[in-house]
Amino acid sequence: MLGIEGSFWRAIAVFRIASVAYAVVLLARAGGYAHPLAGWITIAVMAGWTAVTLVLYPSTRAWPLLLTDLGLTAGCLLSTLLVQSWADTASGAMPVTATWVAGPVLAWAVALGRRAGAVAAAVMSAADLWVRGGLGVDLTSLPVNGAVLLFMAGVVVGHVAQLAREAAEWLRRAAELEAMGRERERLARGIHDSVLQVLALVQRKGAEIGGEAAELGRLAGEQEAALRALVRAPASSEAREDQAKGATADVRELLWPYGDARVTVSAPVTPLVLPVETAHELSAAVGAALDNVTRHCADGTRAWVLVEEDAGRVVVSVRDEGPGIPEGRLEQAEADGRMGIARSIRGRMADLGGTASITSSGTGTEIELSVPAEPVARERGGRV
The missing domain is CATH 1.20.58 (Methane Monooxygenase Hydroxylase; Chain G, domain 1)
Known part of the structure; x- marks a missing residue:
């Protein structure tokens, strides 16, 4: 004690x-x-x-x-x-x-x-x-x-x-986090040896059989991806509290859980560290962009999330292969009081001193989010 x-x-x-x-x-x-x-x-x-x-x-x-x-x-x-x-x-x-x-x-x-x-x-x-x-x-x-x-x-x-x-x-918290990490690894091994293998088998067989079985296989594939993201994600509230105390967070760790059967997340191998509030707000903006894909695009529409550091800024692009945003739709939504993109995405970026640009056509939409990378983030991330 x-x-x-x-x-x-x-x-x-x-x-x-x-x-x-x-x-x-x-x-x-x-x-x-x-x-x-x-x-x-x-x-x-x-x-x-x-x-x-x-x-x-x-x-x-x-x-x-x-x-x-x-x-x-x-x-x-x-x-x-x-x-x-x-x-x-x-x-x-x-x-x-x-x-x-x-x-x-x-x-x-x-x-x-x-x-x-x-x-x-x-x-x-x-x-x-x-x-x-x-x-x-x-x-x-x-x-x-x-x-x-x-x-x-x-x-x-x-x-x-x-x-x-x-x-x-700090030593007590480090010991707790280490213990939680070992427990996650143990659970991950058990899940991989049982649940994930069964879901992968269902996905493969469903695709081979076709028809209604193919839809069942697709759902099994989504659940497999969700489970994999859950296994590799940080230790939820405990890890987030520890990051908050340290005042920084790795953006990659916050974006990995968005990956599933229809969303591909790509990030550098080196950490992209930002002040914790900036990192979580950036992650929330990405979540809002992916929610728009779910609501306004057909089921199974693919999306890609790419995060990188470029010229002293952390840039995240969210691209989908949906039907695109009709001309004037965003302005009309804002005029009607529907502030999803205006507040959840552009508003967040403005509060962080960043930018949000939206490019859309009939073959899909790309939302590019950019925030300044703090000097400490570049040093700890190992990038210049």
């Missing part, structure tokens, strides 16, 4: 234990300072709270625990007023808590991030200044090394802990 972050909490636990031991050594060497009983009581509280934090962190990281940790540590630091005299502090003695005061700063940083670590450092630094002022130390000449170190620890450790959490999340 904790993954990489767990190592931070183990390090904090070791630091707290070592700090208590260091405070014991300092107190013993100073002979208990001016008030030994108060000093040893403070040490006992520090040791007891250290044991509590070893049990509660990191499984419990709620605000009550974090606030209690900060408040109790500040209280132990303030107890220095009862343990030491002015002479002890003037001789350079550390507060009775010594380095133990950094414990809650580190805990806040790991649990809540660098800003929280800085806040905890500010609280502990203020308590330290209060103690030294209460013991009569001239604050204007007081070194600020301790406060600076606390702030640096809170900010740096908080930042590194956040990076560790992000890295752990």
Whole structure:
């Protein structure tokens, strides 16, 4: 559950234990300072709270625990007023808590991030200044090394802990995607060995027999192509979410699923990477163009989708062998309020800073979609 972050909490636990031991050594060497009983009581509280934090962190990281940790540590630091005299502090003695005061700063940083670590450092630094002022130390000449170190620890450790959490999340998602990929491969092998072979056999035999069997064979061929596209497609919403987080997507992976018995999709062997929103909008425009083929052309009309990169632009052409678009049909449809091509295709391309051109004749229609290829897309795609 904790993954990489767990190592931070183990390090904090070791630091707290070592700090208590260091405070014991300092107190013993100073002979208990001016008030030994108060000093040893403070040490006992520090040791007891250290044991509590070893049990509660990191499984419990709620605000009550974090606030209690900060408040109790500040209280132990303030107890220095009862343990030491002015002479002890003037001789350079550390507060009775010594380095133990950094414990809650580190805990806040790991649990809540660098800003929280800085806040905890500010609280502990203020308590330290209060103690030294209460013991009569001239604050204007007081070194600020301790406060600076606390702030640096809170900010740096908080930042590194956040990076560790992000890295752990990426590793988790990568493991999930790898597992899903293996499962798709297993299913693909099973489907290929059974369903796809049967559908291919039905298609072939139907074409040989002719008549109604030929129509059955054609339907079997369409289902075979659809299954093949499903097997090789990305892992649906999980893959799409991962692409969205990475802010880029390979256009080819979004266009492959359109391929079936009547639609042929052709693409380069190298990736064509675009910003994820651009890639999905381009794919949706292609889908709208293919829907028009289905609605306005005869059953079984063939269509071809070709995607390539040309002169810094990703270009997708959708061509069919239908009867074409009659002269004035698009203008009339737009005037009648039917905005399919105007919005689903041309509108999408305009929003992306791209273009959509339509060429039609009695032998078919070709829709060419073009969007700018981002520099990062060309670099990652391996094309210049």
